[in-house]
Amino acid sequence: MAEKIKVSEAMVECLKAEGIKVVFGYPGAAICPFYDELYKSNIKSVLVRHEVNGGHAANGYARISGKPAVCIATSGPGATNLLTAIATAYADSIPIVCITGQVNSEQIGSDAFQEADITGSAAPFIKHTYLVKDGSMIGRIFKEAFYIAGSGRPGPVLIDVPMDVQNEMIEFSYPKSAVIRSYKPTSKGNALQVKRVIKEIKDAKKPLLCVGGGVFLSNAKKEVRELSERFDLPVVSTMMGISVFESDDERFFGMLGMHGSKTANRAVSECDVLLLVGARVGDRAISNPAIIEKNKRIIHIDIDPAEIGKNITADIPLVGDVKTVVLQILKDAPKLSHSDWISEIKGFDKQSDNKKSKEGKIDPKEFLSRLSEVMGENTHVVADVGQNQIWTATHYKMKKGRFLTSGGMGTMGYAVPAAIGAKLADEKSEVLAICGDGSFQMSFMELATAVQHGADIKVIVMKNNYLGMVREVQDKAYGGRLIAVSLEGSPDFIKLAAAYGINGVSVNDEKSMTEAFELLKKNTPCVIECVVDDFESTL
Amino acid sequence: MNEMKHTISVLVENHAGVLSRISGLFSRRGFNIDSLAVGVTDDPEISRITIIVSGDEHTVEQVEKQLNKLVEVIKVKTLKKGEKLERQLVLIKLSVPLEKRSEILTIADITGASVIDISQTTMTLLLADTYPNVLRFEEITKPYGVLEEVRTGTIAIQKGSETMTFKK
Numbered sequence: 028m029a030e031k032i033k034v035s036e037a038m039v040e041c042l043k044a045e046g047i048k049v050v051f052g053y054p055g056a057a058i059c060p061f062y063d064e065l066y067k068s069n070i071k072s073v074l075v076r077h078e079v080n081g082g083h084a085a086n087g088y089a090r091i092s093g094k095p096a097v098c099i100a101t102s103g104p105g106a107t108n109l110l111t112a113i114a115t116a117y118a119d120s121i122p123i124v125c126i127t128g129q130v131n132s133e134q135i136g137s138d139a140f141q142e143a144d145i146t147g148s149a150a151p152f153i154k155h156t157y158l159v160k161d162g163s164m165i166g167r168i169f170k171e172a173f174y175i176a177g178s179g180r181p182g183p184v185l186i187d188v189p190m191d192v193q194n195e196m197i198e199f200s201y202p203k204s205a206v207i208r209s210y211k212p213t214s215k216g217n218a219l220q221v222k223r224v225i226k227e228i229k230d231a232k233k234p235l236l237c238v239g240g241g242v243f244l245s246n247a248k249k250e251v252r253e254l255s256e257r258f259d260l261p262v263v264s265t266m267m268g269i270s271v272f273e274s275d276d277e278r279f280f281g282m283l284g285m286h287g288s289k290t291a292n293r294a295v296s297e298c299d300v301l302l303l304v305g306a307r308v309g310d311r312a313i314s315n316p317a318i319i320e321k322n323k324r325i326i327h328i329d330i331d332p333a334e335i336g337k338n339i340t341a342d343i344p345l346v347g348d349v350k351t352v353v354l355q356i357l358k359d360a361p362k363l364s365h366s367d368w369i370s371e372i373k374g375f376d377k378q379s380d381n382k383k384s385k386e387g388k389i390d391p392k393e394f395l396s397r398l399s400e401v402m403g404e405n406t407h408v409v410a411d412v413g414q415n416q417i418w419t420a421t422h423y424k425m426k427k428g429r430f431l432t433s434g435g436m437g438t439m440g441y442a443v444p445a446a447i448g449a450k451l452a453d454e455k456s457e458v459l460a461i462c463g464d465g466s467f468q469m470s471f472m473e474l475a476t477a478v479q480h481g482a483d484i485k486v487i488v489m490k491n492n493y494l495g496m497v498r499e500v501q502d503k504a505y506g507g508r509l510i511a512v513s514l515e516g517s518p519d520f521i522k523l524a525a526a527y528g529i530n531g532v533s534v535n536d537e538k539s540m541t542e543a544f545e546l547l548k549k550n551t552p553c554v555i556e557c558v559v560d561d562f563e564s565t566l
Numbered sequence: 567m568n569e570m571k572h573t574i575s576v577l578v579e580n581h582a583g584v585l586s587r588i589s590g591l592f593s594r595r596g597f598n599i600d601s602l603a604v605g606v607t608d609d610p611e612i613s614r615i616t617i618i619v620s621g622d623e624h625t626v627e628q629v630e631k632q633l634n635k636l637v638e639v640i641k642v643k644t645l646k647k648g649e650k651l652e653r654q655l656v657l658i659k660l661s662v663p664l665e666k667r668s669e670i671l672t673i674a675d676i677t678g679a680s681v682i683d684i685s686q687t688t689m690t691l692l693l694a695d696t697y698p699n700v701l702r703f704e705e706i707t708k709p710y711g712v713l714e715e716v717r718t719g720t721i722a723i724q725k726g727s728e729t730m731t732f733k734k
């Protein structure tokens with residue numbers, strides 16, 4: 028008979044078997060047995076300063092590593108603090124595995140101290156949950172959890188482990204694979220549909236490719252770029268699809284949608300065939316699908332059958348993993364040319380001239396564009412939420428690095444913790460967190476985490492003294508009755524950084540901008556504040 | 567809009583919590599459930615849920631697809647009109663004085679209901695029938711004074727040799 032081990036030790040063995048090197052979390056009594064086993068392992072345990080940020084850090088780590096990442100919380104308030112991060116990961120289909128402690132099995136349902144039904148409360152915005160009742164199932168549950176999180180349309184999975192279960196003694200072996208009869212995601216595309224897609228694009232006069240976050244989830248950047256090249260397809264992207272193409276790619280015309288570029292939106296309205304790849308047609312990207320459905324042919328490639336036909340009716344639906352399907356298409360794809368159509372789109376481009384900024388204020392768009400020129404080409408950029416997010420999405424010129432943001436949920440405070448996760452997943456590349464002065468104040472406590480764990484992230488705070496995006500809404504739609512949007516009382520961000528032992532520069536003129544760009548070259552975390560006009564507009 | 571009632575049969579893993587995932591999905595996505603019935607199948611590991619939803623074709627398609635996304639859902643099928651057999655079960659407790667007992671027995675006889683309990687002042691009837699017949703039965707029994715009524719959700723099966731089972 029095999030030697031028995033504690034479930035908590037088995038949990039760590041599961042993580043090792045999954046190749047987990049770092050976990051992000053926050054302990055409490057109910058998860059102590061597990062932490063005690065982590066103590067004995069080589070897995071790096073990162074203490075975040077708030078559970079939600081553990082979830083966001085795992086989110087950033089997962090996006091960059093391309094594999095499920097782990098976050099941990101204790102029962103009750105620890106677990107409920109994770110909820111926003113779970114919803115954020117779910118909305119963007121990011122694979123994270125959340126491990127929570129739970130009160131002892133026999134106390135469940137008794138409103139015990141720090142008891143919260145976390146599997147129940149996460150249910151509406153999580154891919155799957157487990158409440159572990161029998162310790163001997165732990166291996167199978169972990170194997171399934173990682174498999175479910177990372178396969179098909181990825182997403183968060185939660186494993187809730189009562190404290191007594193963590194202390195159970197079991198015979199343990201980690202299954203080699205997960206066999207779930209009720210879960211069989213499709214990866215290969217239907218051959219007939221693939222043929223139809225090729226024909227449709229061949230017949231099109233003005234085809235347009237729209238790429239979404241699904242391209243990254245499927246690790247298909249290279250293949251999708253090749254598709255654009257082979258068919259000579261102009262490209263636009265959703266916010267989640269930014270950086271699939273480099274910003275200066277000759278066929279790339281920027282982000283579409285409510286906050287997108289005029290060129291991209293005009294290309295969408297004038298194309299005759301729209302090829303959506305790993306894009307779910309969210310309302311911020313395509314606000315009026317009915318119009319688009321009416322006068323163009325739509326090809327929709329997505330791994331989630333439920334996304335096809337949900338927001339827009341596709342003429343040619345094609346269910347499958349983006350990479351697999353695009354490779355299928357490329358196998359039989361002829362070389363095409365659409366140079367006239369591409370020049371036509373180039374002609375749409377009427378850049379509005381940069382206006383002059385007020386004395387002591389910086390034009391955020393120009394700043395971000397210049398910032399992208401001084402940063403290395405592999406720099407990953409994490410945009411927070413608000414005007415700062417839109418400025419970054421539209422004006423930071425992405426090269427080889429990845430653009431990350433909370434696209435689906437629009438969760439303020441995402442940038443700093445996600446940047447820490449991204450940095451720990453790819454320590455060779457620079458990672459920028461670009462925040463607003465509001466969103467930075469939702470997670471600046473994580474500067475301590477960055478310092479403690481040597482995550483050299485560069486934080487840019489776009490300071491307009493307002494919850495700018497909401498201020499703008501109140502100005503435009505509520506007669507300028509500004510309420511609860513002024514950030515008066517905010518700390519001096521440079522002094523705040525100094526309190527964490529982090530250097531900073533406030534940028535309000537050419538000279539300070541040069542200084543800031545110098546500081547960014549150092550191998551240490553830094554905080555750069557960019558002073559913009561209080562009433563700067565989003566677009 | 568073409569708002570119709572649709573019968574959806576779902577095979578699920580017989581796990582704790584599955585039912586709440588399914589009912590939660592309906593409320594979260596704003597689908598309208600008319601009825602839901604659940605019970606274990608001949609395979610004790612698998613339960614079968616019958617859901618009646620109102621909505622147009624697009625809604626039903628989304629219901630099917632969203633149900634399929636739940637990890638513990640094994641199979642989803644919308645049973646077509648004309649190809650399905652549906653039944654509901656209703657228990658009705660009537661206030662019945664002695665002199666009316668034979669009348670009630672006649673009604674039971676004609677409608678195919680059975681009398682499953684009797685007391686000095688009441689009779690309890692059971693009917694398992696289609697939804698329209700259950701409604702008719704309610705109409706007929708109403709004048710006798712309904713003290714209590716309990717109905718199950720509809721369950722359904724395909725006609726003929728068609729089955730919806732899961733082969734291991």
Ligand SMILES: Cc1ncc(C[n+]2csc(CCOP(=O)(O)OP(=O)(O)O)c2C)c(N)n1
Binds near residue numbers: 412496497
């Ligand atoms: C957690 C959370 N709360 C509220 C909002 C609503 N919201 C969207 S943008 C925004 C303002 C963000 O302010 P700031 O970070 O200063 O960015 P700015 O728009 O000024 O660039 C708010 C409050 C949100 N997206 N997330």
Ligand SMILES: [Mg+2]
Binds near residue numbers: 413464494
């Ligand atoms: Mg602001």
